Each structure stands twice: as structure tokens, then as C-alpha cells.
Amino acid sequence: MIQRQKGCNDIYGREAKVWKYIDTVIDAMMEKYNYNYIRTPIFEATELFHRGVGETTDIVTKESYDFEDKGGRKITLRPEGTAGVVRSFIENKMYGDPNQPVKVYYNGTMYRYERPQSGRDRELTQFGMEILGSDDPLTDAEIISAAVNVFKMLGLKEIKVNLNSLGDNESRDNYRKALVDYFKPHINELCEDCVERLEKNPLRILDCKVDAENEVLKNAPKTLDYLTEESRDRFEKVQEYLEIMQIDYTINPNIVRGLDYYNHTVFEIEAKVEGFGSNNVLGGGGRYNGLVNQLDGPETPCVGFASGIGRLVKALELEEVKVPIVEDIDLFIMYVNEEEKKYAAYLTQELRLAGFIVDTEYTGRSLKGQFKQADRLNAKYICVLNSEDLDNNEVKIKNNKTKEEEVISLDALIYYLDEKLTTEVEDDECDCGCGHHHEHGECEHGECKCSHHHEEKGE
């Protein structure tokens, strides 16, 4: 048997519906923030990631899916979304668009050659957003608020925003130097990995798990102490805007982020759910003012965020968030003989075009088996075709909840179903107890007391 590739997943059935639902929430929220959807290729020139993401990062050095195509081009499957968006921004000269800044979002698969574990796969789906062309601290706050609101709209409650600032290049360099100077004399007190990190990426020592309780680490210099005055002002403005937007956050000086291109604001959004495992960061992002220029575009300040959909799905599960997905059908059409079957074929076609969710029998089950199947599909109504009825131009239709059965004229069928099914929706109050009616459990009323989908409306 041919198996799927390591670290890849087949998403289907109920889970696939959850994924689709998440996509619709993202689309809806991004529309409100006025971000445009952007699709860039899944593979790019290898050089893009080497220059963009950083030569020294693991993501490029050992986790990338590199290959050569038949034309000898060096290709890499994208490990993250920002580099492609920036390439596209430059190549399509979006910096020339009078409509600045450019606000875009993406949602697609990324590839990293690494060992799978909880919340980590080789093929992963990320959605992300970028604002290109503004250095305004308001955009930093907006990105964070957009991310938080997507999570909130999904129904997640246990999330935490960790915020930090790396400052401008000067601050960053100063800090890095101070950090190395500080750790050098204590090198023997650090774990093996940290010794290596001191050379490669000293900032990462700060979120070492082994040394987390180490006094040396606790007393290490903090990024914030090394910010230039300008960087500090900037960071304070970001915080001020977040407060105005009523976004809860925690300053966490240990957030450093993995990719080389970040400066100033960096943040991570964590799921605070029991049982999430070690990879509980739902998403993260920050400012990358140097990247566009580094990739041969004009100096362009940018800020962005990305989040793994797989982890969101997991968070929704662990928080037991009720996901509003349709799991029932309007009508199941049953038949026994060939003549009835033909009519079933006609009727399904007719009713589907009229807008109903209709299914029928395809495997030759007995009538009994068809009833079971109708239940499995959660059919609201069942239609049992009968040659005699059909000769009279009539059809039997049964409410699968109340078990009431009626014989109605074929001509009236669409009208009948329409009436029945709409009434039913109205009877179907949302489980939040707000007393209002809405399909898919999504309440549209601000005064609703339910915990789902509308925190941003002030409950």
C-alpha cells in the first residue's frame, strides 16, 4: 500500500469542515480589516529564502525542501509566507500603487523538512497577513488586533499575546553584544545547546527550556534596556494603541523570534490550553523593515503575522469550541424498483437546483438499509418513492424528527419543503440562549450572551 508522505496529513470528513470553517472566519475578518487576498507560488527560487529568511536559520539550512527542476533551476518549497509576498510586492511594483500601505493576507501550505511531533508537520497550512509600506506603530497594533480578533471570532478564549521589541538595528546590535558579553563568563553554567547558541544565535538562549530556571538566565540583560530612545518611544506607542483597542498583552522580553528579518515589534500568540503539548504557539509575527530592501526592493517598512491552521484546529478541539458546521441534509430520497429509481434521479436533480441539500441511495440497499442511511446522514426529511403514488402524481414525505408522514402532490413538493425547512430554521434557536435565530449558530445580535463568535461586538 502506498502511504502518504511523512508529516503530511489527509484532511477529510468532519475535520475538513472545521478547516473550511476556519477559512471562512479568516476571510470574513480580513475583509473587515480591508486586507486583500494574495496567492503566491508554493515554490520559489531557493535564493529568495536564503536571502530573505536568513542563511543561518535552521529553517533554511536544514529544514528546506530544495530540489532542482528539469531546467536546472534551484527551487525551494516555501517554508513560510512572508518571503513570497515580499518578492511579489517588489516584482509587481506594488510600492508604486498610490494606495499605500499595501495590506494583504494569504492562506496556504508551507513545507519544512523536519521531524514531526505535536503541532508540527512537514506540510503545514498557514494563514498570515502583511502590511507593507508603513512604519506607523498603529500598523503594528493593527496586525496584532487582527490576529487576536480572528482567534476570538473562532471562539478561542484561552489565548495570550506576548509582546516584545527588538528595537532598530542599532538597538539590536547593542543588545546582542551585551548579551554575548554577559554570557561569556557564565558559559560553564549553561546547557550544551546554549553554548552553541552563544555562537550562532545568542538571542535564543533566552527561551532555552533547560536553562529557564537558571539564575544566570534570569539576570540576563533585557532587550528593552538596550532600545534606543527612538525605539523605546515607538514601542510605547504600539502599546498605547493596543490599550486603546483593548487588546490584552503581556510584555515578555524573552520573545525573540526565529527569523533573521525581524526588528522592533515582535509578538507571539499562545494557546493557554491544558494538553496542548510543547508547541503551543498559535502564531507570531513582527516588524521587518529591512526585508524588502534586502531583496532588492525600495526601503519599505513592513509588519506581519502568521499562524498555523493545524494548531488552530487543535486549539478549537481542546477548548471544546462548538464549530458551526452543517452536518445534516434536507432530504433523503428512497426507492426500491428501477422505475422509482429513475424518478429519484429526476427528483434529486430538480430539488438540488431548487436549493435543497438532497441525497439518495447508490448502493442497492434494502428499504431498511436506506432508512439507516438517512439517519446516518441526519436527513431532516425522507421521501419514499412508490410507483403507485407516482402514478397518482403524489409523493410520500416524512419528517424524520416527528415521524409524521404526509402524501403531497409532486407539484407542491418544492413549496412544501421550502415552507417546512424555513420554519424549522426559525424554530432553531442558537444554543447560546440569546433567543435569536441564526443559521450555523452564529449570532448576529450584539446583545447576545453566548460566548461564540462575537466578542468583538462587545457581547
Add this chain to the structure above:
RNA sequence: GCGUCAUUGGUGAAGUGGUUAACACGCUAGUUUGUGGCACUAGUACGCAAGAGUUCGAUUCUCUUAUGACGCCCCA
């Protein structure tokens, strides 16, 4: 790249170096001459991830490979 544990039918799983690999769910059919969801009965694995080895004999022991779960590095 490193580590720990795992891999039995459509599903959940029990189990043993040796004739027919439990049990449950599911599924299909019948009891019920075209109206089910309960009940009863029957059927439902070319066989215990793949390959090699040890053995008179392996699903059960060893090794290799693959995949999965979790962790490390790193990272969303």
C-alpha cells in the same frame, strides 16, 4: 539530525513461541409479502506494518526499513 514508545479486521481493542487470533462497535442480510432506528439470528481478517533472521515452529524473540505519537534541536 537525536531520543522514547508504538504499529493486530471498516473502527476500538484483548491475546499467545505451536491445532479454528477473544470481545465490542460498525456494516450486510433475514425474522418483518415496500417504512427503518429496539430485539434475535447469520455473515463479515487470503491473518497480527514491510522485509530478513533465530527456531522443529513466530503475530508473539532479534535486526533493518517505513509510518505514527510524544520530546530535544529549531520553529507556527
